[in-house]
Amino acid sequence: MEPVLSIEKLETEFRTDGGTFKTVDGVTFHVAAGETLGVVGESGCGKSVTSLSVMGLLPKKIGRVREGVIRFHGQNLLEKSEKEMRAIRGNRIAMIFQEPMTSLNPVFKIGDQLAESISLHLKLRRRDAMRHAVEMLRKVGIPNPELVVKEYPHQLSGGMRQRVMIAMAMSCNPEVLIADEPTTALDVTIQAQILDLMRKLQEEEQTAIVLITHDLGVVAEMCHRVVVMYAGQVVEEADVDTLFESPTHPYTQGLLASLPQLVGDQNRLESIPGIVPSPLDMPKGCRFAPRCKYRMDACDQVQPELVDVASGHRCRCLLVDKEVTQ
Amino acid sequence: MNSTQPVTEVVQDPEAISAFREGWFKFCQVMKLFLRNKLATLGLVLIIAWTVVAVVAPLIAPYAPDATELDAKLQSPSAAHWFGTDQFGRDILSRVLHASQISIWTGLIAVAISFFIGVPLGGIAAYYGGWLGNLIMRIMDIFLAFPSLILAMAIAAAMGPGLISAMIAVGIVGIPEFARLMYSQTIYLKEREFVEASLSIGVRNRTILMRHIFPNALAPLLVRITLGMGFAILTAASLSFLGLGVKPPLAEWGAMISDGREYIITGEWWIVTFPGLAIATTILGFNLLGDGLRDVLDPRLRTSRK
Secondary structure (H helix, E strand, C coil): CCEEEEEEEEEEEEEECCEEEEEEEEEEEEEECCCEEEEECCCCCCHHHHHHHHHCCCCCCCEEEEEEEEEECCEEHHHCCHHHHHHHECCCEEEECCCCCCCCCCCCCHHHHHHHHHHHHHCCCHHHHHHHHHHHHHHCCCCCHHHHCCCCHHHCCHHHHHHHHHHHHHCCCCCEEEEECCCCCCCHHHHHHHHHHHHHHHHHHCCEEEEEECCHHHHHHHCCEEEEEECCEEEEEEEHHHHHHCCCCHHHHHHHHCCCCCCCCCCCCCCCCCCCCCCCCCCCCCCCHHHCCCCCHHHHCCCCCCEEEECCEEECCCCCCHHHHC | CHHHCCCCCCCCCHHHHHHHHHHHHHHHHHHHHHHHCHHHHHHHHHHHHHHHHHHHHHHHCCCCCCCCCHHHCCCCCCCCCCCCECCCCCEHHHHHHHHHHHHHHHHHHHHHHHHHHHHHHHHHHHHHCHHHHHHHHHHHHHHHHCCHHHHHHHHHHHHCCCHHHHHHHHHHHHHHHHHHHHHHHHHHHCCCHHHHHHHHCCCCHHHHHHHHHHHHCHHHHHHHHHHHHHHHHHHHHHHHHCCCCCCCCCCCHHHHHHHHHHHCCCCCCHHHHHHHHHHHHHHHHHHHHHHHHHHHHCHHHHHHCC
């Protein structure tokens, strides 16, 4: 299927007093209509920076995209002006944030905040925008939406607020929805409801979802394909079944091994030794090498490339790189 | 949560009625909290009292403010002249009452100048930052480097003495305070997720600053407005005392004190005392109200208050 959004060799760098460093280094992935792509990785691996690069919302003056292409329906978003981006943001590409508690403006009523985005992009009059807002709230399963539009954010619970955020993001029928850890701040039952809701809306509207998370359980439940990121790079890409059944990269294996198992004896959870390397002091060879249990001498010298393991399954590891192993 | 909220009225327009009730209820809550604070209530009473006086001054003043009665000069307080008379035989009570109009207008206009220039400057400086933000805030620092009264005198003198130039001078002197307050509020608010969320739905920066950041900064600004009123009235009175404000024979508290100061030694205390008391009570009112508002509007203090 033709991808709606594709990112090619994206490099995003941040300038700080300590020097300039790349937080995203050559990330490539794509997502098609109706598909959910999971982007997995631990904190600081560049997941959120990738999504902010797509939205054009990198912190001004310190963050910038150095290289790469972000294609949305074939057009490079990086070449768009700020005005053109404003017309795309919220309208055709929307985003849900991690913190539903603080993502709503405390001094505005729910309805006014929803209507803002609606009247901005759909060019509706206030009354119609309000009606649309009520309709969206009903769609995301909020009881008594006519009353809720008149309430302030602090009067809603966390799950309700995340529903409002989803309603806001979906109100203009975006083609791409970027969800940055949408359920991390919520408790488990609410998590399941929110994920169900996202899946239901996706089926109705054929939205392409980029789901950024560090929760492999959420990935297993939601995603069609998965991209695993480590230290700013994609280390493995596969469809969700392949990833869980035959993970190839040692980092992915480590992540899966650290999940609690329901069957068999298990006293302690596995963990990956060591910490993520600092972006100011990246290893010369493979970035995962210092923590890898299969480390070879070559790993410290050669940067592995992302190579095809099977159709649609790619991995960045010398163990699978045939050219090197031969 | 919200499903338990009952809709009590079902008349022609239940929405409007319940919205009105909700608003009224919230207002009552804030008022209740506010009235618990005795000093703040005293402040509010003082300000309301002076505002009423200013409005009805021409009706309740026993004499015209500039009516001279040469055979009744320098009389001590009596039944005919409750606050006594000055060296031209003018009734002090009438003059004090009339002067309240000038003082309250001065305060309002000066604070309006400070607010409408200072708040946008601070907001723009903080939101856009960079060299522009630096330039704006360093200029504010230069203003703050001068003692406020000296700066007000310089500006008023440069524009030529008069009531209008006193108002403008006091207004300009107040700009940096508003700019800095808005600056700090904006720096804090612009990093909040709801600003990022608004950006992500395509709202333009201008709109975010005006519609999302400014209303969130209103509570501290309101406190600053109240305290600024007291400061403006006092500074304007000081300018008049120094001869840079209103021109005689217009009644103004600072000018009245200035006129009467040489008579203190000879025992005619009432000429300066009553305008002085008027200034003191007005400013006390605004300061108490400002402190009270700060307590009520600050949610962190609200929970701990008994």
